Amino acid sequence: MSDLSAVKAALKSQQIETPSWAYGNSGTRFKVFTQAGVPRDPYEKLDDAARVHAATGAAPVVALHIPWDRVDDYAALARYAEERGLRLGAINSNVFQDDDYKLGSVTNPDPRVRRKAVAHLLECVDIMDATGSRDLKLWFSDGTNYPGQDDVVARQDRLAEALAEVYGRLGEGQRMLLEYKLFEPAFYTTDVPDWGTAYAHCLRLGDKAQVVVDTGHHAPGTNIEFIVAFLLREQKLGGFDFNSRFYADDDLMVGAADPFQLFRIMHEVAKNGGLAPEAGVAFMLDQCHNIEAKIPAIIRSVMNVQEATAKALLIDAQALASAQRSGDVLEANAVLMDAFNTDVRPLLREVREELGIDPDPVAAHRASGWQERIAAERVGGTQAGWGA
Ligand code: AOS
Numbered sequence: 032m033s034d035l036s037a038v039k040a041a042l043k044s045q046q047i048e049t050p051s052w053a054y055g056n057s058g059t060r061f062k063v064f065t066q067a068g069v070p071r072d073p074y075e076k077l078d079d080a081a082r083v084h085a086a087t088g089a090a091p092v093v094a095l096h097i098p099w100d101r102v103d104d105y106a107a108l109a110r111y112a113e114e115r116g117l118r119l120g121a122i123n124s125n126v127f128q129d130d131d132y133k134l135g136s137v138t139n140p141d142p143r144v145r146r147k148a149v150a151h152l153l154e155c156v157d158i159m160d161a162t163g164s165r166d167l168k169l170w171f172s173d174g175t176n177y178p179g180q181d182d183v184v185a186r187q188d189r190l191a192e193a194l195a196e197v198y199g200r201l202g203e204g205q206r207m208l209l210e211y212k213l214f215e216p217a218f219y220t221t222d223v224p225d226w227g228t229a230y231a232h233c234l235r236l237g238d239k240a241q242v243v244v245d246t247g248h249h250a251p252g253t254n255i256e257f258i259v260a261f262l263l264r265e266q267k268l269g270g271f272d273f274n275s276r277f278y279a280d281d282d283l284m285v286g287a288a289d290p291f292q293l294f295r296i297m298h299e300v301a302k303n304g305g306l307a308p309e310a311g312v313a314f315m316l317d318q319c320h321n322i323e324a325k326i327p328a329i330i331r332s333v334m335n336v337q338e339a340t341a342k343a344l345l346i347d348a349q350a351l352a353s354a355q356r357s358g359d360v361l362e363a364n365a366v367l368m369d370a371f372n373t374d375v376r377p378l379l380r381e382v383r384e385e386l387g388i389d390p391d392p393v394a395a396h397r398a399s400g401w402q403e404r405i406a407a408e409r410v411g412g413t414q415a416g417w418g419a
């Protein structure tokens with residue numbers, strides 16, 4: 032795409048979904064460094080998310096996590112979001128934080144535990160009905176630690192059975208997004224370890240089941256953009272959990288360690304129709320901000336996705352196709368690199384000015400006084416945290 036107004040229009044229509052848990056305290060198993068002013072409940076998380084949207088104009092959707100965001104009245108929470116120009120996004124289920132799940136949730140050898148896990152997933156669909164959320168995001172920590180610990184194929188059967196039951200409960204316009212992860216917390220086998228496994232289950236389930244690609248969930252060196260291109264071609268890319276990894280599932284700011292990889296991913300997304308709203312690709316963040324200020328970090332992350340998207344949109348598609356047709360390897364690569372090496376920050380400043388927001392979202396947020404205000408006001412109560 033080289034028509035600048037079309038590039039700008041595409042950038043203006045891209046929506047990034049921020050995760051409620053990124054606003055709360057988080058850390059590693061070694062230490063959680065708490066921060067002043069962190070939200071104490073889902074409502075305050077939405078207040079912070081509204082600041083991210085105000086600063087960027089591109090983050091109107093907020094993903095929830097059950098039970099971390101448990102409230103009595105989900106419809107009221109959805110209204111609260113709406114009053115702030117937001118809407119509630121994916122409902123992230125949690126079948127990994129309970130003693131019962133030591134040997135797995137939906138793949139547990141004990142039918143009682145499997146029942147409990149499925150009941151939670153079904154409850155998440157009830158919540159979607161109340162919030163108006165489109166997506167149920169499923170990530171299973173299920174797997175084994177030792178050879179022989181359990182029957183690998185029987186676990187796939189149990190997984191398929193649970194997924195089918197939840198799939199059957201989905202309403203019109205609702206989807207199930209199945210996330211894969213190479214390892215952790217299970218270290219020998221993981222029941223949904225890769226895109227192929229997730230894809231195979233989704234294929235059997237039907238159109239409402241799609242794969243979610245968490246960029247942090249691959250072996251080093253995995254060509255994630257190939258996976259993205261393949262899934263888009265098959266109409267099975269439901270969305271992303273964007274973050275940045277260096278070693279494993281590091282959940283750092285998207286685009287921080289490897290902006291080139293993010294550009295390559297966004298190139299496949301843009302080229303294969305994934306930016307069109309009707310493609311339904313959810314651009315979610317799945318990050319934690321352990322040592323950096325949370326709201327500015329989320330703003331920066333949204334900007335990183337926008338910058339990669341802008342560069343992908345600036346690729347001269349005709350020049351690329353012609354170099355590819357003629358087998359000009361160097362020229363084809365140069366076309367891509369030209370776009371990647373373009374400084375798109377001035378373009379994005381213009382886009383923001385046209386949207387009527389400050390061209391510098393991080394500076395605008397810092398100047399807003401929000402951080403000082405929440406640090407002063409949010410005293411007492413318990414701060415929300417990852418896992419709380
Ligand atoms: C876990 O590693 C995953 O990335 C999940 O997406 C998880 O559900 C998310 O971190 C929120 O719980």
Ligand code: ZN
Nearest residue numbers: 210245272317
């Ligand atoms: Zn994830």
Ligand code: ZN
Nearest residue numbers: 245247248280
């Ligand atoms: Zn993860």
